[in-house]
Amino acid sequence: MTRSSARRPGRMTLQPDGQERSMVVERVDRVMTAGCLTMLILLVVVLATGLSWLWYFEWHTGKVDSERRHRAVSSILQQARNAADDTARSLDASRTGDLDELTGVIWKHTGSPLITYDASRRAFTAQLSKQVMYDTSGDLLGGGSDAVSRCLDFTYSHPHGHPWTSKVAVRKDDVCRPATDIGLLVRLAGTRIEGMDPKDVTRTGVQKALDPTGTLRTFTVRGVTRGDGSVTVTVLLSSDDGTVRQCYRITRPATVSGTGQPPVTSTPSPSC
Known part of the structure; x- marks a missing residue:
């Protein structure tokens, strides 16, 4: 009886320790679960706010x-x-x-x-x-x-x-495409005629300057006239698709361009 009585208190002291550990683990689990839920909610709120913005x-x-x-x-x-x-x-x-x-x-x-x-x-x-x-x-x-x-x-x-x-x-935009082509061609023609040597500004010379290879059908020089210190080149321009034509008179100084001289001008004309 004495030995049996001596063992019982020992077994009784282990039970509370196990319960306490179980309770601590449960508390930790609950805290971690609550923390994870809180973090998840915060993450959802942040993402939702960001997406809304x-x-x-x-x-x-x-x-x-x-x-x-x-x-x-x-x-x-x-x-x-x-x-x-x-x-x-x-x-x-x-x-x-x-x-x-x-x-x-x-x-x-x-x-x-x-x-x-x-x-x-x-x-x-x-x-x-x-x-x-x-x-x-x-x-x-x-x-x-x-x-x-x-x-x-x-x-x-x-x-x-x-x-x-x-x-x-x-x-519609494509209706103006030929007009846009003509605008690009007249600017190109004006730039090339402006850069020519005055003595080369002849019908043949201008045609060669505008169409060096002789294969283009977009430039046709119709004439060159001189007077009052200027040279006027009459040129017929054709759109890339050949659907429209526009005559232009491009006028430049008769001598080499320099300070004080008028710029090259290009004016449309109803006929060449």
């Missing part, structure tokens, strides 16, 4: 860019209407029936590289592609710029006994 940023920049693009397009159309009205008034004020002079008036106000005249309708048609740049909000690294363009078709009519009237229409 990115979505708002994209929406806001898209909205701002759309408004700026709309203003740029409106600017193009307003400029076109103003140019059309100014041209019609200038055509009335010119009081002339000379097609060269009338073409020059239209070119001065519109800058159109392609101007044609329809005698049956007593109407001029001028085409050009107008472009306007605008700022964009960009991405997180900063803003940038973009551009909008519109193909503009101007019509100027002069019915018998009535003043000149104007109309502006927006066409």
Whole structure:
């Protein structure tokens, strides 16, 4: 009895230690679980906040860019209407029936590289592609710029006994492609003629300068005239696809260009 009584207290002292460890482990598990849940919730909140901010940023920049693009397009159309009205008034004020002079008036106000005249309708048609740049909000690294363009078709009519009237229409971009070609060609022709030696500015010399290989059909020199210290080259320009042609008179100084001399000018003409 004495030995048995002596063992019992020993076994009784181990039981509370095991329970305490189990309780501690449970508490640690509960704390860790609660901590993990808290971290997970915080992570979800942070990610959701970040995604919401990115979505708002994209929406806001898209909205701002759309408004700026709309203003740029409106600017193009307003400029076109103003140019059309100014041209019609200038055509009335010119009081002339000379097609060269009338073409020059239209070119001065519109800058159109392609101007044609329809005698049956007593109407001029001028085409050009107008472009306007605008700022964009960009991405997180900063803003940038973009551009909008519109193909503009101007019509100027002069019915018998009535003043000149104007109309502006927006066409598909590909409609203005030939006019854009003509604009590029006349700038190229002006640059090459300006750089020529004065003695080489002849019909043959200019044709060779514009078409060194003799294989292009975009440049056809029709004549060279001299007078009043200048040389005027008449050249017929053809678009790349050959659908349209425009005659130009390109004028440069008769001597080597230098300080104080007038620049090279290029003016469209209804015929060569």
